[in-house]
Amino acid sequence: MARQARYGAQSRLRALQSDIMDLILERELEAGDPLPTENELAASLGVGRNTLRESLKVLQAMGVIEIRHGFGMFVAPTNFDALAEGLMFRGRLSLRQNGEDALQLLGIRQALETGLLPAAVAASTPGHLERLAEAVEHLEQLAQAGEHSAAADAEFHRRLFEPLGNELLQQLLGVFGKVHRKIQLEAGPATDDAAAVAALHRKIYDAVAAGDAAAAGGLLASRFEELRAKIGALVAGR
Amino acid sequence: MARQARYGAQSRLRALQSDIMDLILERELEAGDPLPTENELAASLGVGRNTLRESLKVLQAMGVIEIRHGFGMFVAPTNFDALAEGLMFRGRLSLRQNGEDALQLLGIRQALETGLLPAAVAASTPGHLERLAEAVEHLEQLAQAGEHSAAADAEFHRRLFEPLGNELLQQLLGVFGKVHRKIQLEAGPATDDAAAVAALHRKIYDAVAAGDAAAAGGLLASRFEELRAKIGALVAGR
């Protein structure tokens, strides 16, 4: 089967990825369903195993499939890990140059969160507020212990947009949250102590509870401005 | 160099990707700069060439590097192609099942665009409006010729958010625009004719020119509702 006529196409890999995705669609596989083994796939697609593996790794990175060593490959639930990975790299690279990408990355998160806040606030129910309040309290508890938890911060933002009921959107926001934190780490030692962060989130919560999305957005902005200034200083120092 | 102690890590590939990214950062490479050849990289990272290639392909998919056959590998400018690819697959897969992901994908685009519209409208200058008007006219010209151009549609949306001055954000919006159109294609034959689309965009332009972001958002929503209904029907038919 192998070693057939050479196709003129510049890149066979692209086609291979599509073939694999088509195969998944054709066989009506759902998330969690197993794919054929690498050897079977390689044989049925008429390519070498290494070539196939390159495609599979790419598909894994795209969040299409999940590879479990020694067990098999499966259709994966959506995940944006690769996106986050790539963007964080982008940000780091940018910080070593003109900082442009880092600022834009930050800008995306800010635009997304402030843009979506009104809708989230409007769709918020007492139950949502309750959960958001818990997140704030958790943040405050950690702050009292002098700890600075990125996970708790992320959880607050997650719950902030829970009312929208869009899990994919949540993941996307999570990605930019991760990127934000990474850039913050790279840009220099944290200047904000945990207590201040907790207090800020408490204020945001209050604004949300009061249904004032604009105020909440303004509060969110403060954390961005600080980081932007730090990035500006970092870049200027070169 | 090869065959050193086995690392306990579950996956070496992940580490390899990080190593390559670190190498780029350490050598202070910028976008467009060439990377070492595959053989050099494989040797200096102490892995086999095929293993290295898998990582490189993933990095390419993440938009970190650009690979030009027969020429070399280069640090790439940011691009979200892989993201679009993965999400379009997600949408197609979803349409064959419960349609949930497809709806959420649509929801993300809608949330993003309506959420960002106020800021875009506020930041819009006469120059921006001018360019937006041109896009509308182009759309209308095509409509008169009976043509239905996805590119012209995309261009309109691109110019809509140009005032925000965030290229990365533009690319991200572009991704969800692509995903939207793909889902629309997959969900069934277009029910909207080019003239209606052009007319709608004209109305959106008018709203933007009038500084009425809310109205523009409402107009945008109409295209989403139609598609949602189509998806609902498609899924129900199973």
Place this chain on the structure above:
DNA sequence: AAGACAATATCGGATGTCCCACCTCCGCCC
């Protein structure tokens, strides 16, 4: 009879090697 441990089967993970395809550039020939 039930649970823990060990052998094994089944995958994916990694490598080295060989050859092909493609691009670029330099030098030759017209």
Place this chain on the structure above:
DNA sequence: GGGCGGAGGTGGGACATCCGATATTGTCTT
């Protein structure tokens, strides 16, 4: 002097082979 062609280098691809991880299964112990 300009265009064409080949040489060299670089990525693309295919095997064959061995390593490593994981789940399962079967047996041994309690």
